[in-house]
Amino acid sequence: MNASRLSLLTLGLLLAACSSPRPDNALPVVPAHWQGPMQASPTIADGPWWQAFASPQLDALIEQAKVNSFDLAAAMARVRQAQASAVIAGAPLLPQVKYGLDASRQRLLHGKGYNGIDANDGDRTYSSYGTALSASYEVDFWGGKAAARDSARYSLDASRFDRQTVELTLFSGVAGSYLQSLALAEQLQIARLNLANAKDVLKVVQTRHAAGSATALELAQQRSLVAAQERQVPLLEQQLQETRITLATLLGEPVQRLPAIGERFEAIRWPDIGAGVPSDLLGRRPDIAAAEARLAAAQANVQVARAAMLPSLTLGASLGSGAQVFDQLLRSPYYSLTAGLAAPIFDNGRLGAERDRAVAQREELLATYRGSIVSAFADVEKALNGIDGVDRQREWQDEEVRQARTAFELAQSRYRAGAETLLTVLETQRTLYQAQDQQVQLRLARVQGSVALYKALGVVGR
Template identity: 35%
Template structure:
């Protein structure tokens, strides 16, 4: 027994260590396109891969600080990290099945019995020992479960990284939205100041008989129309600040701002070839790992239909007052079990595993298709919004010149006040359109960085 027990333990350990190779990653179910339909913004500029701190390309120090804080304190990221810890523990539990189990046992028993002469006597027996059991993994069932556990752990880690990418992008979009609202509020207040000055001039002209009461009423209505925009913009800013605070793990409060919209995104987002997308998005890696786990679980379910071989060893020492010396006991055994009837439970488990693998395969294909579609859409948006912003800026310059001329014509008495009002309305709308175009351009760049995977690389 002394020779058999170490041999059993060494053989079991070697078997566990020799069968933990990582499974091959499945090929993409969708062949990547040879090139993007829309030319990347870096095709004539910066080259290279997107880095993990992609938000620094926007060039705003305050944004960098907000994203760093969100990545460290966001509740959704903390939840995803806890799920990774759970998956790691479950993976260790699955791996432990490759090793033998060793239990220490102890027992105490007292009895009162009759001897051959009819006399009663009492005895006490103490027993201590070890129990060693090991399942010989004939059909790789245990190794497949171990592989499924490791793949699930990798999928959970990729899911956490997807959450981190989403949080960073959400913070960046919200910050850009705050800068846009700040700019719109500044334009509204500047317009209010100009309209108040215009109303003062009209009031004076009315007193001198050069303007009518109608013109004064129109000026007051235009001033009130701009003033009502201020509370709405202030409310939108407060709501967005509360959202950013929640993302960064802070109670609602003011959010520090850095540069304005015009200063954002001086460096284009670098874009690699379409094939690189398959290895740069965490959601694709998660779908791959889920498929690997489902395939390994299916193999383990099929192996349950086959015989299982278990080895067992026990060693005990019994101390009893009925004998002068302790007694050493040991057993070595092997058991083979073949499922015969279980009401179809094992076959149903195999069918369920097959269905889960089919679901994982379909999900993998859908994730890859969505990744290419998101990136193509983001590239097109970046290109279109850059051209749109240029056109809107040109339109704004033309409207501003028309407003200046309308104002001069009214003061010279060559045009009605209605002409000046129309020109000023158009200028206000053009100013807001320029701000919104800059916001849309920055948001499109953020969406492109997220679609590209945010510079993600799989953990070694």
């Protein structure tokens, strides 16, 4: 069942809800455009969005996740369960046909006779054989059976959309974890350079302190800085290992089998993503489509509950034959036709309560559907706002790195000319390393913002 048919049915439900005097039953307002700044790029299309980061290793990890992810395998199994449930729910719409073949043998062991066996015939054995082809059918006067089938089909659609949601979450999780591991590896390299720089400065300060030109306070401050840099290295190593463990879990592998990082973070690029218009989101996000399908299934369940309160008509027919000798089994054919009408009279309110429960569940899922739309809009707005904020910071961060590099180069030049001290050179080098570390963090925030926007837009990328 396609999304357009679901949308038409859900639109009918929403229109019916809007006819209620309650003001909170209106469909969430769909804005004409996004509030956050948007890049001037065409609207994205479905496809492998992770390829836009130009990372062959990321592409390989995504393919591995498709094959090995346990979450994805479980989602696919749930789809198969829903497919079987849909077949089961549709079966009562057609007659149930059965064929039977039976045989029996009786002999009186002792006594005065039993079940048609006379005591005088106690030494005789009686045999009987029978065969019959029967069909039964409950007429679906009130549409309850068809509604049950439709409910199962909508539930199947919801399971398929849930699988897409799992894929979207899995792929974005793999991308985010891998990109973070690249950034942490680069930050770790910078931290080690910073530590080496701090130790070099400490040597200079110790020499000056021994010569009496540096105070004990300056020496203690530099030792404290070295200790802080020493602490930063194992912290980043821990974070890097934790990120790799998370990535391995998403891939369904132990971390020992995770391949080593084979590329530099600076080689990663981020794409320009066109968010389109908010109305596009309604047809793209799989979680919205799943909520819509469940709402349609709930509406069908209301019809099922109402039909159960009405009379039911069952028709039956059978054709068979029987004999006491197997060779004569088909020589005595017979047929029978039956009809039965049943209606509930008293069930202590059970059927009415089931109807009320179905109606309440429909109202719950209608609210859930509306909430999923609002949450989807918020996800995109937050992603766009985050990207814009990082881009504006990066403009100044790039300038900070350029100026820090210029200061370091000038200090080196002046030091070689004898016009500057080694301590100044080392301080400008430390400032450059700190600016580069911040630049890596902002770059990570930018690529993760792109991943978040892809996820918010519902681009599954299969």
